[in-house]
Amino acid sequence: MESGAELELRQMIFDHLAQRVAEQGTLTRAELTALPVNGGTRRLIDLNRGIWNPRDLQATLSIVSKPDSPYSDGEVGESLFAYSYREGSTNGDNTKLRRACELELPIILLRWIRPGVYVPVFPVYVVADDTEGRRFILALDESLRFVTDPLKLKPIERKYAQRAIRQRLHQPEFRGRILLAYDRRCAVCDLRQPQLLDAAHILADNHQEGVPEVDNGLCLCKIHHAAYDMQLLGISPNYEVVIGEKMMQDPNDGPMLRHGFREMNGRQLSLPHRRSDRPSRDRLAERFAEFKAAS
Secondary structure, three states, X not given: OOHHHHHHHHHHHHXXXXXXXXXXXXXXXXXXXXXXXXXXXXXXXXXXXXXXXXXXXXXXXXEEEOOOOOOOOEEEOOOEEEEEOOOOOOOOOHHXXXXXXXXXXXXXXXXXXXXXXXXXXXXXXXXXXXXXXXXXXXXXXHHHHHOOOOOOOXXXXXXHHHHHHHHHHHHHHXXXXXXXXXXXXXXXXXXXXXXXXXXXXXOOOOOOOOOOOHHXXXXXXHHHHHHHHOOOEEEOOOOEEXXXXXXXXXXXXXXXXXXXXXXXXXXXXXXXXOHHHOOOHHHHHHHHHHHHHHO
């Protein structure tokens, strides 16, 4: 397949994949094995290995990154991402990943969440082949393909790359973990439309303790997420929903205000099944104090 046609095919795959990620946040291995694409299906993951090199494509289509992997995959200076060579020869499975770099073809980074569940991050570009370090350097934003030296970023390049890491890697992964933990429903109103669900931070990501971990997050629909961020809605450390006085005393009596907010006052939060996924009471207490002060 010519590289132009292959790029077009990849973009088609990405378009279909983007819709599924928006709907679900995460995809299972079974779903990645047969993604519906234009009346057919396409495999996006290898059955046994962490790199998928389809025979009909010139370059790698996807790679899997797993936290407890024996490979030293991970962020490079909080700005780019490194993917280690497979053991043994520098060629073999690595050959097609090297071709992705040479042909400037985008790939999919599959972030492992739990057994059989992944968050796809795409498009991702292979921008350097670090033979000495036995690793490939990946950029999560297209503009970073054109930096002078991916291993020695200039200050402005590093700042931009760090933002790309947060937006393209941390945020989708955080959302995927949150939607999975909360069974894809709003913790306040139980809305089950994933396209309308966000991963809300309890302590903001610019806070010292605002880590992108499940116990610092809540699955909220967009309207309740906005109200939470604007201190119009609070959640106590006892997992009780509290609607602020501004909303409770608003003379307007429209259905959204009445049913979407006032009737939620005093409601118990819908919690994840796994205790380890439940929101930190300490973080909730700190955020709730801010809500009370703002009210």
